[in-house]
Amino acid sequence: MADPTVKDRPVQWPSPWPYDFPVEGTAASAPDKVARVAGVEPAPPVQMTRRSAFGAAFLGWGAFLTAVGVGKLGLVRFLFPNVSFEEPQEFPTAPPESFSRDTVDETWKKNGVWIANVEGSIIAISTVCTHLGCTPNWLPSESKFKCPCHGSGYYMNGVNFEGPTPRPLERFRVYIGDDGKLWVDKNMKCQVEQGTCGDRKFGIPA
Ligand code: FES
Known part of the structure; x- marks a missing residue:
């Protein structure tokens, strides 16, 4: 009896294992696979609106500029030595x-x-x-x-x-x-x- 080739093997897809990689088509996310195995409709993909994109960019730049500002404050503090309280000579x-x-x-x-x-x-x-x-x-x-x-x-x-x-x-x-x-x-x-x-x-x- 000839061995079945890969081509002859029965296709078991969607796989019961939710994290299996798909054979063809676009890669579905793990939550989508879980939903599919559970027999429910996967959640619609999150839509990135222009407003949310601006908000994310604003937050990112805000964090970056804050970090730069704190770094510059440290540099300015470094330029001025501690005051000496020694009695004058x-x-x-x-x-x-x-x-x-x-x-x-x-x-x-x-x-x-x-x-x-x-x-x-x-x-x-x-x-x-x-x-x-x-x-x-x-x-x-x-x-x-x-x-x-x-x-x-x-x-x-x-x-x-x-x-x-x-x-x-x-x-x-x-x-x-x-x-x-x-x-x-x-x-x-x-x-x-x-x-x-x-x-x-x-x-x-x-
Ligand atoms: S320190 Fe010794 S006598 Fe003054």
Whole structure:
């Protein structure tokens, strides 16, 4: 008995399997096939009207332009760095005559500076201990700076005399500004033990 060829096989179409591919004709959608197998009329194809096409295009472009706008906002934000809230490194204090002889003014300690009128000069002394960086306290009754961390002590001029610190407190540049006030410039400093504080940049005659 000869084998039946593909041509001789009985055609079973529409197939009971709703997702089978059609033999001929246009491809029906899966829902249409399900409806056909179930014996009901398939739903009419969805008609795209001009209005719905415009609506879809409007929505698409709206989403696209929104995404582009958000991206540009991010770019603009990137161009402007965060605001720095650090204390300024150069700032005015007060007229030189307001600093009395042999006193230490603590008004600008928050800026990291004591203004001292000592030995005939007005100087700006750093508030950073030269041992390990703590902030000493000014003790007027003992006329000295005393570090609370390990006990280093400094004279009014910032020179160390007790405790573990190896060297004096540093000093910053001072000058008289156009406003007649004593200005402190922390961008420039000197070290007494190296002999770099003799320059007029680091002391205004009192
Ligand atoms: S940090 Fe000031 S004495 Fe050690």
